[in-house]
Amino acid sequence: MRLEPKPAPSLAITLLFPLAAIAATLALTSILVLAAGASPLSVFHLVAKGAAGSQFALLETLTRATPLIFTGLSIAVAFRARLWNIGAEAQLYIGGVVTVVLGTAALPLPSIVLIPVIMAAVMAAGALLLLGPAVLKTRFGVDEVVTTLLINFIVLLFVSMLLEGVLKDPMGLGWPQSQKVVAEAQLPRLIQGKRLHYGFVIALAAAVVVWVVMKKTVLGYEMRAVGHNPEGARFVGIPVNRTLMKTALLSGGLAALAGFSEVSGLKGNLTLDLSPGYGYTGIVVAMLAMLNPLGVIASAIFVAGIFVGADAMSRAARVPSYIADVMVATALLTMVVAILLTRFRIRWR
């Protein structure tokens, strides 16, 4: 068995392979469902129904997809330039911290000013958090996978310290949680009385902006060139290190927006369970989207749907909702194989 490179894949193939990957994912996970003593068809049906079978389900899926779009974009941008940002989780939490700090500071600003100010500060904080690993990488060759991953733990403990200390809500009955941000700092709901909020719209806009940056701008061109071939990029005069810095700033800022959107749009305050691993799941989202910013929207909704749907399913069928983790992880693996197959042809002797 050997791999032979193929010419550039057609659009049809590019769209078909992710679907094939999803089909393969369902086939593989049905083995586990069978092992749990349930019927795969009914379980997948329940997952689908739980994810999109009603207005409530659909809105819940989109709500869950919102932070994943931000972290997915963050990862897609970074990975495109081969900057391995595993620290979106930390950037998300820093975004949450900044949102709470500014949102509870009683700044005498109307919502229309306050929210952009908070967003700018949030992005700056996330950007700076990733700048450190990027500098260490370009200056000293320190592996950013290690540094960004470890910073996740540092930041989580730092947030824990804040929530037990200066940011602790005096009225919180001793729970490690912050005060709620003021009404002016909260993103309005998209539909009155539902959980889906304007963070989703901002996420969609962010995806379009990132797409334009990657496709149409000098910066996007530089990032892609650096990602594909840093040596070649350096030779033609592309400032490789500076491009990596800019990539880090953009990627860190996008991930931090996930924290802002969750606090300001959904939760209102900061707790230690602000994110059930959105930063890590963003990696899956970005890979499923083949690092395409617009694809991130679809893959974030898909991944969110599986989690939301699996929750609903586990209440009805007797299959644990952990099947969602398995499905998402399997989807990542089948997608990686699918990407390989779009670029190479397998020859069996």
Added chain:
Amino acid sequence: MSSDPVLRLSRISKRFGPLRANDAISFDLKRGEVVALLGENGAGKTTLMNILFGHYVADEGTVEAFGRPLAPGDPRAALDAGIGMVHQHFTLADNMTVQENIALGTERLWRLRLDRTAARRRIAQLSADFGLAVDPTATVSTLSVGERQRVEILKALYREARILILDEPTAVLTPAETDALFRTLKLLVAKGLSIIFISHKLHEVMAVSDRVLVLRSGRLVGERETGATDRRELAALMVGQEVRPAEASPAKPGAPLLTLERVSTLPYNGAGLDAVSLTLAAGEITGLAGVSGNGQAALAALIAGIRRPTDGTISIAGQDMADWSPRAALAHGVARIPEDRHAVGSIGDMSVTENVIAERYRSARFSRMGFLNWKAARRFAEKLIADYDVKCPSPEARIRLLSGGNMQKLILGRALDPDPAVILASQPTRGLDVGAVAYVHRMLLEARDRGAAILLISEDLEEILAMSDRIVVMSKGRLSTPSLRGERSIRELGELMAGHDGERSDHAA
């Protein structure tokens, strides 16, 4: 000698998509014979040898070695059948000794000391028999290119190869080393080995082979006894028409454009520069000869702007270049044709359009306010494709999919389009077919006649001799004094390349 063939290829065909890399190729190899496989790049030589050696599986056709069919797609089978291959790019472990490299893969997992002594004795015997002098205890990283090649040959012989395939073996050798290699080949043949010698250099094919097979676009277009043919005929067979080599008219040198003054650098893919002074004058091609790894890469990297000098100065048109970078080089009219067009000269997974604007994407022509002007970029790509006769499916195609010659034409077009004052051409024709070589040479000569100062770095001495108005030789990071066209003989240049610089020593560097 004319007994049964040791190797028989029957109607080998191999397709890559629409491309017929090999089209029903058949030939026999006899015992004690040197067959040269001659052809342009992309003619299918390497594909054929990869099929023979089991790296690829043929769509049709069979290979027989010593009368028995060879299992397709299994390099192990080829090795076991006594076929050895010396690749163009060596496959040695740099951090291991010669002996370890040779024995690698042939010994049992739990080896005994006894085995090693026996192995050393066999290697010594083979070295002596075939004139392949190399110290078995030396670490490979300390060896010269010529010595490494000898290790590769020893490796094949150690595995009892009866058929030896040499892929472009002389590309990295000095003239003296090439002669030594040819002597070794004669000894091997005398012992009954058979050799397939892959090359696109006609004079070598004439010198070393008994029979020549010419491949063109995947088909066997000619088979000649070497004694009954000549270079002209072979060249015509290779390209399908008579090739007109580029003719250099006398140069009219002008003012110095690029000057290096006692420049030193850190080592870079071989030696670094050691107090090198060099002047490139307008309207003149300066040829830099040398055995690879002696500092040519460092000099090319320096002029290209990707390395800075540790000492000494660079000036362009009299202006001192204190802040030196690829962008500074481009801004001062230095065009660069890099040695490695795949790893350095192009970004394989980006399109032709994206690649041709790479050196100037920030100019007003291709971008405004941080946004790229894709329309202008595409127009530029289409212009280069037309002007330089590049064969490619579309400007949107990934450049990786182009052949070496077409890729080089695009890199050439990208470099020459702004009408540069200085041109750095580093191995500009390596691996190209005869037609593309002539084309590159013609473009360089035209640029020279327009007044460009050109530095041509090449390991192909013939190319240097044909193209250069002035020749300098690099050895161990130092430059020889320049000589004008025809001033030094090949022999004298070879001595300089080997680093002898007049005084002789017994071992090649």
